[in-house]
Amino acid sequence: MRIGRTLPPAAAPLHLKNIVSGVVGLFGGGESVKRFEEELKGFYGVRHCFAVSSGKAALVLVLQALNELLPEKDEVLIPAYTCYSVPSAIVKAGLKVRLCDMASDSLDFDFGRLEEQLKNPRLLCVIPTHLFGVPADVERVRKLSEHRGIFVVEDAAQAMGGERDGKKLGTMGDVGIFSLGRGKAFSTVEGGIILTDDDSVGQAIRNRLGTIPGYGPLDCLKLIFYAIALLILIHPLIYWLPKSLPFLKLGETHFDPLFPVRRLSSFQAGMAKGWEGRIEELKEIRSNNAKEIAACGVVPPVLTSASIPALIRFPVLTENVDAKARILHNSEKMGLGISDGYPGPIDGIEELAIPFDGRGFPAAKDIAERLISLPVHPFVSKGDIRSIVQSLKVQS
Ligand SMILES: *Cc1c(COP(=O)(O)O)cnc(C)c1O
Numbered sequence: 001m002r003i004g005r006t007l008p009p010a011a012a013p014l015h016l017k018n019i020v021s022g023v024v025g026l027f028g029g030g031e032s033v034k035r036f037e038e039e040l041k042g043f044y045g046v047r048h049c050f051a052v053s054s055g056k057a058a059l060v061l062v063l064q065a066l067n068e069l070l071p072e073k074d075e076v077l078i079p080a081y082t083c084y085s086v087p088s089a090i091v092k093a094g095l096k097v098r099l100c101d102m103a104s105d106s107l108d109f110d111f112g113r114l115e116e117q118l119k120n121p122r123l124l125c126v127i128p129t130h131l132f133g134v135p136a137d138v139e140r141v142r143k144l145s146e147h148r149g150i151f152v153v154e155d156a157a158q159a160m161g162g163e164r165d166g167k168k169l170g171t172m173g174d175v176g177i178f179s180l181g182r183g184k185a186f187s188t189v190e191g192g193i194i195l196t197d198d199d200s201v202g203q204a205i206r207n208r209l210g211t212i213p214g215y216g217p218l219d220c221l222k223l224i225f226y227a228i229a230l231l232i233l234i235h236p237l238i239y240w241l242p243k244s245l246p247f248l249k250l251g252e253t254h255f256d257p258l259f260p261v262r263r264l265s266s267f268q269a270g271m272a273k274g275w276e277g278r279i280e281e282l283k284e285i286r287s288n289n290a291k292e293i294a295a296c297g298v299v300p301p302v303l304t305s306a307s308i309p310a311l312i313r314f315p316v317l318t319e320n321v322d323a324k325a326r327i328l329h330n331s332e333k334m335g336l337g338i339s340d341g342y343p344g345p346i347d348g349i350e351e352l353a354i355p356f357d358g359r360g361f362p363a364a365k366d367i368a369e370r371l372i373s374l375p376v377h378p379f380v381s382k383g384d385i386r387s388i389v390q391s392l393k394v395q396s
Contacts, residue, residue, distance in 0.1 A: 006240040007337025007384060010183040010313050011377040012282055014231045018271050022188075022227065025270015026220065032266040036275075040193060043276060044171050048202030050194040050209060051264035055157040055179025058192035059089035060261050061212075062175050065204035066124055066151050067095060073124035077117055078155075079109060080345050080364030082129050084253045086155065087346055092257040095124065097352050099345075104363040105317060107131040111140065118144055125151035128173065132373060133185065133311040134300065135164035138172035151175065151201075160185040160193075161279040162310040174198055180268070182230060185312050186279045188268040189227050215265035223267055236379050240335065253342055255349045282378065283310045289376035289385065290314050296389040298374070313339070313373035316392070321369045327392060328372065336388050337375035344368045 025032040033051055041049045052058050063076060076090045080099040087097045100117045103110045109128065118126065126145055128136040142152050154173030156162070162169040162185070170176035175198070178184075180191030196202050215223065233242045242248050290308045294300075300308070300315050318324040324340075331338035345364040347354040374388055 001244045002240050002333065002335050003244075004240060004335065005236050006243060006335030007236050007375050007379060008234055008239050008243075008377070009337050009339035009373065009375055011234050011375075011379060012182070012185065012187040013234060013378055014187070014189075014227060014271075016231065018273070019224065019227050019231065021273040022224065022267040022271035025266045025268075025273070028270065029266050032269040033264050036264070036269040036272050039276070040195070044168055044195050046171060046195045046197045047199065048194075048196045048205070050205055051269065052192045052194065052209075053215070053260060053262040053264060054085075054181060054190050055177055055184075055192040056085040056089040056092075056259060057261040058177040058179075058194045059086065059153070059155075060093045061205055061208050062153055062177060062194055062201075063090060063093035063095055063125070065201055065208055066153075066175075067093065068204050069200060070124055070149070073122050075120060075122045075124060077120075077123055077126040078346065079127075079129050079131075080347060080361035081107075081342065081367045082131065082155070082346065083157065084255045084342060084346075084349070085157075086127065086129075087349060087352055088255055088257045088259070091352075092259070092261075097346070097354065098123065099347055099354060099361055099364075100126075101359075101361040102363045102367060104366060107134050107315065107367070108136045109141065110363060111137075111144075114141070115144060118148055118150060123148075123150050125153050125174075127153045127155050129155040129157075130159035130162060130169055132313050132315045133159045133162050133309055134315065135159070135162060135169055135309055138164075142173065153177070157181075157192075158184055158312050159310070161283050164309070170195055171197075175201055180272070182234075183312075185310070186272075186275060186282065188264075188271045189223055189230060191264050191268050191272075209263060212261055212263060214263045215267070220265050220267050223265065227271065236335075255351055285378045286311060286376040289380050292382065292385050293374060293376070293389060296385070298389055298392060311376055314376050315341075315371060315373050317367070317370045318372055319370070324370055324372055330391050334387065334391065336384065336391060337380070338388065338391070339373050339375075341368060341371040341373065
């Protein structure tokens with residue numbers, strides 16, 4: 001166990017004034033949430049926006065709404081390497097997970113395999129995902145899906161504030177979702193956003209929202225307490241402490257379809273006050289850190305252009321499993337905040353019982369084995385970047 005300055009892998013630091021705004025928001029009640037949704041609608045130029053309790057809750061509502069529109073279709077196609085919350089949400093929505101492999105050394109779909117998978121007549125929707133904030137090619141997925149009547153749900157959980165070719169991430173599919181969880185681009189402790197321009201999808205989601213609960217007074221109190229704890233514990237001088245407490249299970253990802261689906265609370269909506277400016281600020285800081293890392297010769301896997309997109313963590317493919325293990329071990333010892341990706345490819349989740357098609361998902365497996373991510377959040381100093389880059393070079 002390390003005692004002393006330790007970087008968290010990701011952070012969108014909270015300030016006391018955000019918690020105060022949250023409490024002010026509580027007094028505004030439902031109006032605070034409505035105002036937040038209206039601001040989002042305006043900024044993203046979409047006709048419908050819904051704020052809920054998490055990114056996975058947003059996915060559940062979207063998937064159920066789509067399934068209501070096309071009840072004969074019940075399968076959802078996702079990248080074979082993604083956040084475990086995604087298959088959890090699909091199962092919670094009562095639908096089946098289908099996987100598509102990725103291009104080796106990219107974090108997007110293998111488009112050859114995608115075209116084959118899209119021939120599946122039971123496919124309700126496909127979920128292109130901007131992992132770590134690296135923009136996926138949603139347009140291309142859309143062109144392949146449109147004439148087949150397959151919805152495109154853009155998983156921009158990690159990409160609020162990002163863009164691709166001048167278009168805002170989250171607005172390129174039929175529906176888009178963001179996460180406001182801790183460790184995402186922008187956080188209200190927990191939360192999720194749904195955006196859509198499609199009236200029938202918007203109406204189906206609105207109908208569902210009418211049937212789900214909000215946060216009760218005790219839930220709000222818990223959120224306030226959690227926000228205060230987060231404000232203090234995420235600081236690098238203190239982070240070693242919560243990190244060393246095994247029952248907090250920090251940074252672990254699980255497959256777990258049992259989670260609440262609620263409307264966002266007015267406390268969270270209040271905490272989001274000034275979100276537009278705050279996201280810009282965070283983006284600027286992260287992007288400067290990412291540029292600094294890149295200037296030291298560390299490159300993320302495939303980039304569509306010479307510029308580095310708005311990343312929430314800087315993904316790097318190590319040479320092999322052993323190199324990854326050594327780098328992570330060293331980072332633990334030195335508190336560098338370098339983190340492992342997801343525990344493995346999605347077909348490794350036993351509960352899903354993904355049938356083996358003879359080919360498996362070799363690229364996703366390779367990514368899972370070799371991927372690490374470097375911190376770029378506001379607590380990362382120039383000195384940290386030097387140590388992080390140095391630790392990668394020594395190890396390889
Ligand atoms: C975090 C995340 C989600 C789920 O968001 P939560 O708010 O944590 O439920 C979904 N997809 C991706 C890619 C994510 O990173």
